[in-house]
Amino acid sequence: MSAIIYKGKSYHCQEGETVLACLNRKHADVPSSCQSGVCRTCMMRAVSGKPTPESQQGLEPGLVEKGYFLACVCRPTEDLEVVLSGDDVMSYIEARVVEKIQLSDEIVRVLLSPLVPFGYRPGQYVNIRRTDGTFRSYSLGSLPGEDTLDLHIRVVPGGEMSTWLANEVRVGSTISIEGPHGDCYYSESTQAERPLLLAGSGTGLCPLWGILRDALARGHGGPIRLFHGSYSRAGLYLVDELKALAEEHESFSYHPCVDAAGEGEDLMVGRVDQVVIEAIPDLQGWEVYLCGHPGMVEATWNAVRGAGANESDIHCDPFTPTPASTS
16 A cells, blocks of 8 residues: 655555545545546645656646646555645735626626736636635636636536635635646647637636637637537527627637527527537538537537547547535
């Protein structure tokens, strides 16, 4: 069995047990959220010992070199001395809440102004930490040239973080953020005339909103098609803004879609993965961005691969849900 040394105490990790599961079993104070290697809330750094390659998959090379890893997927093969990422050089910064805007019945836009310079790419995400240690990850829909960070928060009934941000955090107060993380963003290496497919559900629109505007601002000349799906019309938002962008840019088209018929002739009907393939049956040569519910992302990933998109050209940001009692 491997030993996990954390905050001066040693814990024995059972066979096949992750670092996070081991520390949680011993009631050590380790923040976590998705527990599937997506949100990075449980990211730690190995002060001594080597984390498993699987636990560092998807991390930036600089983080891997410094020993950072994801505790929820790390099943250690040797003794590790670890610290939380927030306890070392990867500290959180403060950001002031500038404005809160109701985008729909269940989605609130929160605009933040970092108190120190903060670099990022539209479509990446940040971690927000409360004083009680609760962490959550939220994508960025803003552009670096704008004054604020744009977050779209789906308010989950009973959700600790989302209800706190929507109902308790006041304009003018400060919150702690850390990041940015993620590689689902528009790249300068993308050929300017290459077609782009953006597909998402729910607040998966937030990173796509940033990616879309970033591509347009950088002069992307190829066609850009954005599909935003929801169960019903009530779940759609930024509709007028996206329609305005489509009128302003001939290369861009916006396709809102709902699961059920009867919501209006201006909406496409069907799940996102179905609607995308019906509209674009051949995706060979397309650059693809998928954001939102993990089930939607997985289904659409399979669909676009089957339609000819190269795996290396598909960028994903699945929003792993958290149980309402702890979200």
